[in-house]
Amino acid sequence: MPRNIVILGGGTGGTLTANRLRKHFKPSDAVISVVDKNRYHIYQPGLLFVPFGLAYADDLIRPRERQFKKGIDFYESEVDHVDIEGRKVFLDDGRALAYDALIIATGARIVPEETEGLTGDGWMEKMFTFYDAPGATALARAYNEFEGGRIVVNVADMPIKCPVAPLEFCFLTDWYFQEKGIRDKVEITYVTPLDNAFTKPRAASALAGLLDEKGVKLVTEFNTGEVDGPGGRLISYDEREVPFDLAVVIPVHSGAEFVGRSEGLGDALDFVETDKHTLQSKASPAIFAIGDAANLPASKAGSVSHFEGEILVENVIRFLADKELDASFDGHANCFIETGFSKALLIDFNYNQEPVEGHYPTKVGMPLLKESRLNHLGKLMFQWFYWHSLLPGRDIPGINPDMPTSGKHLN
Amino acid sequence: MTTTTFADRQVELTDDGFFADPSQWSEDLVPALAAADGIDELTDDHWTVIRFMRKEYLENGTGPNVRAHGKTSGYTEKQLYKLFPKGPAKVAARLAGISKPRGCI
Numbered sequence: 386m387p388r389n390i391v392i393l394g395g396g397t398g399g400t401l402t403a404n405r406l407r408k409h410f411k412p413s414d415a416v417i418s419v420v421d422k423n424r425y426h427i428y429q430p431g432l433l434f435v436p437f438g439l440a441y442a443d444d445l446i447r448p449r450e451r452q453f454k455k456g457i458d459f460y461e462s463e464v465d466h467v468d469i470e471g472r473k474v475f476l477d478d479g480r481a482l483a484y485d486a487l488i489i490a491t492g493a494r495i496v497p498e499e500t501e502g503l504t505g506d507g508w509m510e511k512m513f514t515f516y517d518a519p520g521a522t523a524l525a526r527a528y529n530e531f532e533g534g535r536i537v538v539n540v541a542d543m544p545i546k547c548p549v550a551p552l553e554f555c556f557l558t559d560w561y562f563q564e565k566g567i568r569d570k571v572e573i574t575y576v577t578p579l580d581n582a583f584t585k586p587r588a589a590s591a592l593a594g595l596l597d598e599k600g601v602k603l604v605t606e607f608n609t610g611e612v613d614g615p616g617g618r619l620i621s622y623d624e625r626e627v628p629f630d631l632a633v634v635i636p637v638h639s640g641a642e643f644v645g646r647s648e649g650l651g652d653a654l655d656f657v658e659t660d661k662h663t664l665q666s667k668a669s670p671a672i673f674a675i676g677d678a679a680n681l682p683a684s685k686a687g688s689v690s691h692f693e694g695e696i697l698v699e700n701v702i703r704f705l706a707d708k709e710l711d712a713s714f715d716g717h718a719n720c721f722i723e724t725g726f727s728k729a730l731l732i733d734f735n736y737n738q739e740p741v742e743g744h745y746p747t748k749v750g751m752p753l754l755k756e757s758r759l760n761h762l763g764k765l766m767f768q769w770f771y772w773h774s775l776l777p778g779r780d781i782p783g784i785n786p787d788m789p790t791s792g793k794h795l796n
Numbered sequence: 797m798t799t800t801t802f803a804d805r806q807v808e809l810t811d812d813g814f815f816a817d818p819s820q821w822s823e824d825l826v827p828a829l830a831a832a833d834g835i836d837e838l839t840d841d842h843w844t845v846i847r848f849m850r851k852e853y854l855e856n857g858t859g860p861n862v863r864a865h866g867k868t869s870g871y872t873e874k875q876l877y878k879l880f881p882k883g884p885a886k887v888a889a890r891l892a893g894i895s896k897p898r899g900c901i
Contacts, residue, residue: 542861542862542863543861606883608862608873608877608883610873610874610877622862622873622874622876622877623877623881623882623883637863652864653860653863653864653865653867653868654863654864654867682858
């Protein structure tokens with residue numbers, strides 16, 4: 386009898402996991418099913434470029450099913466809940482899928498309605514987000530028409546997907562209005578709940594320095610309690626205010642709603658409680674989580690899903706064979722940070738090692754924590770790797786799940 | 797790292813004022829810790845939140861951030877800020893003698 390492997394979510398983590406598992410298991414050994422609520426796979430890192438006219442949302446979207454290898458069943462449906470005891474997934478349309486192993490890859494979603502006032506008067510007129518395609522597209526129009534005033538870029542609360550994207554957005558905003566010749570009429574302020582530009586000391590100080598160099602003001606420890614559209618103000622819970630003419634808000638994030646409806650599966654924000662080294666769910670040995678859906682103390686970023694993929698697939702195989710799991714995921718993340726003017730920074734880190742200077746992946750690689758044109762080219766090239774190498778589940782030579790240390794300046 | 801005295805007891809604090817060793821904490825230190833953070837009167841609500849933080853830390857290895865706290869503690873984010881105006885996650889964590897809540901990155 387073939388085993389049933391069910392994967393919830395057909396984004397980065399779900400797709401690469403499905404393809405890697407399909408390569409390993411013969412059709413007679415495993416039935417692999419993927420469930421997603423829609424048929425469109427979006428290259429999320431590309432959304433950053435849409436407001437600046439550097440990309441179009443339509444070009445970032447491809448049919449989901451076309452990214453799967455042959456022999457993967459696709460179900461287009463919302464998930465109602467997981468019956469953890471009964472090892473079954475109940476779909477919205479009433480169907481139930483029994484599983485021997487379940488992989489949750491449903492990512493994180495933005496919840497703008499959770500912040501008072503954000504989706505009220507002014508939403509998509511003077512308050513925007515670039516974290517989905519309609520928002521990024523509407524923001525492109527607003528930026529194109531903007532003639533001057535105060536722009537605030539605000540992270541409502543952590544955790545968010547791609548924690549460096551709001552900083553990249555600030556750098557590109559500076560570049561965009563310089564190109565337009567009206568930078569002197571635009572005030573840019575970055576408003577964050579963190580106590581610096583970023584969380585880890587060396588990266589935070591490098592990034593705060595870049596904000597300063599580019600004339601972007603920094604407001605820290607600001608927990609957004611309310612967005613007042615008509616009055617043009619962000620208001621924090623401790624009653625501080627930041628005025629704006631145009632606000633770019635990264636809304637709070639939650640996991641998928643079905644996680645909350647599945648007793649014992651998720652945390653307070655509906656992220657799956659997951660072992661940070663094996664990627665096994667704490668609720669059941671038959672459940673695993675990958676990518677943004679998991680509550681790991683790692684970045685919510687595509688690179689993390691990529692690095693997790695190999696270890697996750699190994700562990701699903703071991704679990705189905707009653708073998709001990711491989712506890713080797715080290716929290717490795719790797720992010721390009723676009724800084725404008727065709728340059729970018731690169732950071733590489735894991736659970737224990739903060740981002741530092743040096744080179745990646747070895748001493749002769751790309752410069753770390755330092756602006757360069759090479760990193761910018763790397764960022765642009767990555768889109769090709771995403772569709773042709775990462776999603777199909779191919780290994781990229783020289784890029785391994787374990788964080789390399791040989792090129793890093795560790796002291 | 798600094799050594800500070802609260803209620804005649806020496807405790808090790810990190811540079812940003814969190815307990816370096818959460819086992820050095822006990823409830824009798826809380827009034828002195830609260831006073832140091834500008835809270836003169838500890839209400840039952842303060843105590844409920846502080847004990848909740850302590851429990852979350854012991855179970856999960858980190859205190860919740862304010863939003864998760866608002867969803868699980870029975871207090872809304874607004875109420876938490878009324879109780880701990882300088883920031884519920886950090887101040888309540890200091891008072892509960894636990895380490896700085898992890899900023900998720």
